[in-house]
Amino acid sequence: MKRVGVLAIQGDFEAHAKALARAGAEAVLVRRAKELDDLDALILPGGESTTIAKGMERLGLYEPLRAFAASERPVLGTCAGAILLAARVENHPVPSLGLLDVTAVRNAYGTQVDSFVADVDPGAAPGLEGLRCVFIRAPRLRDPGPEVEVLARVDGEPVLIRQGHRIAATFHPELTEDPRVHRLLLADPPAKIDVPRGPR
Numbered sequence: 001m002k003r004v005g006v007l008a009i010q011g012d013f014e015a016h017a018k019a020l021a022r023a024g025a026e027a028v029l030v031r032r033a034k035e036l037d038d039l040d041a042l043i044l045p046g047g048e049s050t051t052i053a054k055g056m057e058r059l060g061l062y063e064p065l066r067a068f069a070a071s072e073r074p075v076l077g078t079c080a081g082a083i084l085l086a087a088r089v090e091n092h093p094v095p096s097l098g099l100l101d102v103t104a105v106r107n108a109y110g111t112q113v114d115s116f117v118a119d120v121d122p123g124a125a126p127g128l129e130g131l132r133c134v135f136i137r138a139p140r141l142r143d144p145g146p147e148v149e150v151l152a153r154v155d156g157e158p159v160l161i162r163q164g165h166r167i168a169a170t171f172h173p174e175l176t177e178d179p180r181v182h183r184l185l186l187a188d189p190p191a192k193i194d195v196p197r198g199p200r
Ligand code: GLN
Pocket: 045, 046, 047, 048, 049, 050, 078, 079, 080, 081, 083, 106, 107, 136, 137, 138, 139
């Protein structure tokens, strides 16, 4: 069984641990660099990216997390976690890890529709059709670089992207029963999905 770490500083890391169990993996809550050592993959959960970033700084986790990603082990960031993976952050920027060539715009859906549920647009990557997405004060992902694959969109906007072994979702896959996003992390070798090159 794969051991998958969940960064447990703030946010809904418990829900991710349960989702990992549903997807057939062992979840390990991570608060120290040393706990990254014997993991197969890692999740940065949703929550408040400002708070999580402060905790990462206080615990000295920025370089260990970058080293983890550099070891080519899969990393999934959801919502606040996606913001923390991005190379660029707009609208009250937080110090991010710079692991995904994309711009995350925080709280980009405004206050009127800051939380909603939507299915992915037709044309999602094979195996991800019909995925239901829960958005909670979600960011938008802009300007994906040439190495970034858009695996799924909602209303034409990228909501699930991947660059090599690094995956970001602007929604909360841990809040539905559908294990498909978590399984992307567990595939061995890591899931390779051929994405039709659509508009970017
Ligand atoms: N709005 C939060 C942020 O900018 C993210 C919300 C979430 O993770 N659900 O950090």
